[in-house]
Amino acid sequence: MSVIRTESLTKRYGSTSVAALDGLTIDVGPGVTGLVGANGAGKSTLIKILLGLLEPTAGDAQVLGHDIRSDGTAIRTVVGYMPEHDCLPPDMRAIDFVVHMARVSGLPPAAARERAADVLRHVGLAEERYRLMGGYSTGMKQRAKLAQALVHDPRLVMLDEPTNGLDPAAREDMLALVRRIGHDFGIPVLVTSHLLGELERISDHVVVLDSGQLLRSEATGSFLADTGVVLVEVIGDRGPDGVDAQTRMGEALAAGGVTCRPRGALIEIQPAAPPGGSDGIPEDREAAALQLDTLRNLVRDAAADLGLGLVRVQPQTGRLEDVFREEVAS
Known part of the structure; x- marks a missing residue:
């Protein structure tokens, strides 16, 4: 009505x-x-x-x-x-x-x-x-x-x-x-x-x-739907070469085939599209859950290998402010 x-x-x-x-x-x-x-x-x-x-x-x-x-x-x-x-x-x-x-x-x-x-x-x-x-x-x-x-x-x-x-x-x-x-x-x-x-x-x-x-x-x-992007936060000491924890983690994920970039104190991981997905976002919930579980395991193992503390692995949902900005810009 x-x-x-x-x-x-x-x-x-x-x-x-x-x-x-x-x-x-x-x-x-x-x-x-x-x-x-x-x-x-x-x-x-x-x-x-x-x-x-x-x-x-x-x-x-x-x-x-x-x-x-x-x-x-x-x-x-x-x-x-x-x-x-x-x-x-x-x-x-x-x-x-x-x-x-x-x-x-x-x-x-x-x-x-x-x-x-x-x-x-x-x-x-x-x-x-x-x-x-x-x-x-x-x-x-x-x-x-x-x-x-x-x-x-x-x-x-x-x-x-x-x-x-x-x-x-x-x-x-x-x-x-x-x-x-x-x-x-x-x-x-x-x-x-x-x-x-x-x-x-x-x-x-x-x-x-x-x-x-x-x-x-x-x-x-x-x-506000799931964007497919995952945010990772780690803490820890600098490496022997003086590289901070965030950079070390980002380099390890990139070496493992993950597309990522720094975002402030976080690491932003871009989604990899599974079969049937488009724009990096799975078409169904089961594929999305499997993709996220696989990524979490990879992040966990990378942090453990580097001796870093893993603070969070968080799927990013959209924000109305971001959507509004993108719509107006386009």
Whole structure:
């Protein structure tokens, strides 16, 4: 079931030849979807169009079955939106602000106050809900913005840079909240972030944008699949000729027919394609496991022969940051 669907969505400002969005076609389903892109990639423009706040130049889009051109009010009724920038009135208490947003969304007074208390508790502001938001820390402000996005029990939540400006501990808490919304509460989430490692951990699906165009749209697991590369770390003394442990190990592996190179303090071993493999990566799990076992034995024996300590032999999985960099470069 599609939560968001766009077809050749395009947005140009004025007579400029540069498009903020250029023929974007995506299909977003349930769960947590990460929207990735550098500044100017079109993320905020896409969200504004999906909310019915900005008219596209061309193309179509539906949000929860509502057409963006004709059903903007209906979309905003069923969607919760957390903006990137600070937009909280400093002279209001969080409880009053969230109640107000609930009333704006159509909840009656009693239900609005009950719902506001519930969501403020869920986001961790139960004790601070009666304080003026002008005295909130950045983390507390982000939580208050998240609360107002959830107060009307939306069917979809759009979060624009929810960890912006947070320290590591507060970022972890916010990420846990986002994942809880998408999985425990069952509310689909579209979340943007410049910190790509965050999206690896919380997203079920990733959409990569660059200059308004779609680069990739896949399940997160497809981005993070095993690359076939193996990383080796050894420790030990220098040899009689003064060569360090890493170099000695690399030379021994190369003499054994292994293609390898240094990567910082590690040794990167390139995969050797077994029969039926392509690009050095086996086609099936059994072949991959056999290849890795053979390589581990070779590494173990080489380290033992040299008298080195073997710290780790680790298959390298992809990272979203690496994939994004490679896609944009190509």
